[in-house]
Amino acid sequence: MKRILAGMFASLLLAACSGSEEPPAPQAVPVKAVTVANQSIPNVIELPGRVEPVREAEVRARVTGIVQQRLYQEGTNVSAGQPLFRIDPRELRAARAQTQASLERARATAANARAVVERYRPLVAENAISQQEYDAALAASREADANVAQIRAQLEAASLQLGYTTVRAPIAGRAGRAQVTEGALVSQPEGTLMTRIEQISPVYVSFAQSASEVLALRRAVAAGDIELDENDHIEVRLRFSDGTEYPVPGYIDFRGFSVDEETGTVELRAEFPNPSGLLLPGEFVRAQIFAGQVNQGIAVPQRAVTINENGGSVFVIDDKGLAALRPVELGAMVDGRWIIESGLRPGDVVITSNLQKIQPGMPVERLKDTANGKAPPKNAGSKAR
Known part of the structure; x- marks a missing residue:
């Protein structure tokens, strides 16, 4: 009986000891990451635009x-x-024929008047007729010539009308x-409007930028935060309503120098090649205008950003090696890179892989140091403030 009691006591003691042990620490999730660094990135202004033909002609009736x-x-x-x-030409053709007949009659009258002048010229020298008669014949000849010129002009007008x-x-x-x-x-x-003709290769895309944004851009340029292209070439890229990108870039060819009193905006216009006719007049598009370079900007790969109804967020690795969720304000996304307006600082380590497997506070292990010290491509821009 003592042996049985001793065995039971030992079993209870062993169970109590095993229950006090801490559970094993969760295994760190291997991830890839980039180190945030300030870099020179293009300043991108996102605006809605409307496609317009380069030239548009209204074809209207020029005759009845x-x-x-x-x-x-x-x-x-x-x-x-x-x-x-x-258009039925018969009526105008008859009017032209009538004018042609009038011209022939006027030419005959003018020829007769000139003949009278020629006959009177030697007679007036011999005092066979008075100077007054000669002057009257000369005036009649000139009047006949003027009548010919007038009817000839009428005939040209009738020919134009017939051509119309x-x-x-x-x-x-x-x-x-x-x-x-x-x-x-x-x-x-x-x-009467008969039809319209539009030239759609190339095409214009018109934008309206807020006057306050224009002022902010000018101040940033004056402060040296943004550097404009020395050749003053401002590239523009378009996206259709379904999110696809138009493959051919355009360039700003007109900038307004006054503010619209009703809308408080400044007009901009870009010209785009349109060889395949993808851009249609009247179509609304989203434009990314590359207006210079931001000297101190932050960009992260697209795969590192999670989009939700509240905006964007990224996972960063904190000082303890744990994953931390960080909300960020997103700018433009160009060529696979999101521009971060706020929420990240230089030196932050942003996770770029295994985002579905990690949760806030979970330990992570960085597989490889992919510090991003290089500047992104030219068109990895940021939204202008």
Whole structure:
């Protein structure tokens, strides 16, 4: 019985001792990380923009008449001078013929008047007729010549009007939908709109930047925080509404020097090549304007940033080797790099891998020192403040 009691006591003592042991420490998660450092990065201003044609022409009726035929395919490219519509020319052709007949009659009258002058010239020298009669014949000849010139001008105008019955493209570009159909009456006094032609290669993209942002940019440049391109070339890149990037960059070609009183903005415009016609007039796009270089900026790889409804956040390694969640204010994201406006300081170590496996306070082990002492690519920009 004593042996049994002693065995039970030993078992209870062993269980009590084993229960007081601390659980083993969690194993550190291996991660890759980058060390934050100040670097020179492009200053990127993000603005919404609208695509506009470089040239736009409204094709309007220059004579009054009935449309006989549409001569182009709607939505296709047309060349300058290409026929687009034909207006019934018969009435104008008859008017021109009538003016031509009047011109011939006036020429005959002028020829007869000149002949009278030639006959009177020797007679007045012989005093066979009075000087007054000769002067009257000379005036009649000059009047007949003036009448010829006037009717000739009328004939040229009639020829122009007849030529306007074939409506031609004033510029090369893409012709839009026809605004009139065969049988419609078009009017020259009203200038009936028949179609529109837009040149969309290249295209313009217009922006409106806040006057306060323009002032902040000027102050940053004056303070030396931002360095502008010495050649004054400001690159612009576009993103479509679905988030895809337009592959060809453009450049600012116009900057307004006055502030719109109603909106408080300054107008900007960039020109973009559009060889494949991806950019359509009237389309809204997001633009990244690379306005100089920020001398002291911070950028981290895209994979290091987690986006949520409250903004962005990153995991950093603290002094104890634990993962710490750090909210950050994001600027632009260009070429796989997020620009950090606030939330990180030089020397912070940002985790870039195994983000799904770590939680705040979890120990981590840095696999390799990938200190980011180099500046990001030219277009890894930041949003202007």
